[in-house]
Amino acid sequence: MTGPPAQADPQQEERGRGPQPAHSAQHDTQVPWWEKLWRTVVTGSCTVCFCVFSQIVGIWVLYICNGYGAFPAAHKVLDLLQYLLSPLGAYNSVEEEKELWRMESLCPLLATVSLGIVILGIGILYCLKTLAPGSPPPFPDDRRQSMSRQPSFTYSEWTDAKQEDFYDLDPVPETPVFDCFMDMKPETDPATLTVKPVGLQERRGSNVSLTLDMCTPGSTEPYGAMLSPREQSAREYLQKATNVLTATELHERAMDSFNLQAEFFETPMNFVDPKEYNIPGVVRKNRYKTILPNTHSRVCLKATNEDEDDFLSTYINANYMKGYGGQEKEYIATQGPTVNTVSDFWRMVWQEISPIIVMITNIEEKNEKCTEYWPEESVTYEGIEITVNQVIQADDYSLRLINLKCGGEERSLRHYWYTSWPDQKTPDKAPPLLELVQDVEEARQQASPDCGPVIVHCSAGIGRTGCFIATTIGCKQLKNEGVVDILKTTCQLRLDRGGMIQTSEQYQFVHHVLSLYEKQLSHPAEE
Template sequence: MSLEYALVPHTTMSESVEASSLPSLPVDQYQSASCPTVSAPRKPVRLQERRGSNVSLVLDVSSLSLSAVEPMCSISTPKETILHLLRTSTRPLTPSQLQTASEETSKLNTEYQKIPPNVVNPAELDIPGHALKDRYKTILPNPETRVCLRHPAAETGGATEIYINANYIKGHNGAPNTYIATQGPMQNTVNDFWEMVWQEDSPSIVMITKLKERKEKCELYWPEDEGSYGRLEIRTSIANECDGYTVRDMVIRRDSESRLVRHYWYCSWPDHQTPDCTGPLLRLVADVEEHRLSFTNPGATIVHCSAGIGRTGCFIASSIGCLQLKHTRKADVLGIVCKLRLDRGGMIQTSEQYQFLYLTLAHYSQQLGDTDNSSGSPNPVQTSSTTETGAESPAKT
């Protein structure tokens, strides 16, 4: 049976909000709360209006004790409903429909606000001490898809040592572990980051943030020339400047084995905003995909910004959308973002980023020279339904 789809809109914050200012989510955000029984209201006591009355007014406040106050009834959306919505929402668009939709910013904002964030409740992550490894306290990895470190020191050190704030992300056509979305490394997680690169045999690292944007966004985690990071040795080649991003080849060595990983640093994405044009992002997407295809059996491409959900989500969604257009001549932005949030909550942090994603894919379809005979009117949003939710949206960092 179909119910009306009405979710509480997201709260939009920039990626530079510190963790201390981010609101915590309620523990029961995905559980239905039963409404308390409401007793019949008492008849109000009226004051004497006759002048000169000697009647005393006595206020009985005994019923206002904290134990007698009725709690407010909150309505939340069951977790199963949210997951079903994210799995089934879809809106595939032809190039001309995509072009029309990219210009309808108000409709896109409405569409975006209805996508459940699927953020992780801290109670779901039963890992002692994990907060020391989280850049933002409300941006946590989804337990079902989180990356676990498997090197010997981590496995003997317990749950805290194998923890890293990162998630596997499915790629085009649901291909497993195509990407890893993670936060920008911190001073105390740099070695963990490189262990993940080695463990996953990643061909590429895509960095979409400056090291500092008013406040620190990411620790400098690679050496200018050579350096040691735990049990790994890293050697960096000379950087090549491209249009909007920098490319470095890095050699990772452990004992007698060495591997090559390519580092893409897209630092021209402005803080609190979206890029002025889609060209550099589309070129970066094409460059990273071409490099990935040069490997016979590539590992996951690691993508990070600061929190690992905003600009990271835009890059991954753009990559998947470009492959959809290339292979099917349609792009399903709504479906892409919903699937991303199944793997890592909060992916695509703002309505502006969502609109920029539509615009990016509309421009890519033009580059492909795609045309179609449709009327140009986008298909109606096809979603499952849910009840209103009282759960807070995730803070934007």
């Protein structure tokens, strides 16, 4: 079977999220000549009117500055206009003309005329710009970012100089540069995209009462709601899209930035309509008003009071995420805690019996990205005592060994804080990220079998969080199967939480990291 055609990205078309196809953008810029001419005429007329009006007001102000009252100054301006618009020779008396133009100084008048010339010149330039073909407007999206900037990573930087021969990275490609028009969704080669069915439980809608029914932890949402054709098509794409890559294909694909961007923008983001959470008070528990948890997989906290229908008491911006092989609740992807949600976050950690927290953000990056929710030594939230026993500092992350105590029960928690990943960009080098992925996976294997999901968060809980989880799943697949399906993994993540792997640069970086990991795996075999 072949994958859905390039036009089948209905969610982006319906909500105006993300870039549109390249041919559509080009069509929008081809404005009819008569419309350009009309815009130019209107712009020029407005400029001339503004210029004349500014001159009249300026001369009126000058008359006032020279001792005339407001009304006499206006009268003098009218006389001047009458003189300028009258036929030649209407004023026979030279004295009348001298009286009309007499002022204390010509400098203010010249300044006013100069200002008028500047305004008129700006208007002419604007008219010429209106006639010239313009560039497409920026995409109005605050959730998926357009990647017209150059990536922050280079393939040659991913390994230390002493390791380049070890991994036999030849040839070393140039730094991939993303062109702004490459962000459009070009037609992809159907031969590189096939589809396989996978499971899904999701409904789109804004019925608040149905949302409130999902307050039981672990509950899933039935299939009964009606979907629009566009939503149905997007859901089917996320269910079925797949592109299995062998080792050789992975290395080649990692350097094919054009097709990677086409594949990225072809994949629906599956963001939640904010209307689905149109409930008073919820906004205070979200760091970003447009990044919300998908309803069918969201984490529901146990109510803290007797009223089990208290939605706010059960709400946290977090989703259960499937792991390798479709393993349920392998991870929890969540936003960085805010001042209002620190208690909810620790309630979730205790409720889900999570052994590990992975934090991939700094506290501040231009603005606050996450509040410091852990203590220096000890603190208590909602009856949960959190004590930091030890801090271990590595090159690119710090590890906190934390002890949790609640109701006479004690647990151990490992908190990994990775600080070398800038927001909406990618790390400069891949080995530190691979090291973190492997350390977390090793700690997860050593944890108790009855432990719950690994909690991963950045700021919004979709970009860097999605990259980390996708990289972990991809490493497991490469190790166990020798192939990797990053497209299917991305779709699986977005079914559980919309927007996972937020930018095309991050999507390309995941391919590069897994390409490097595959070289690490294959080197002993080559020996």
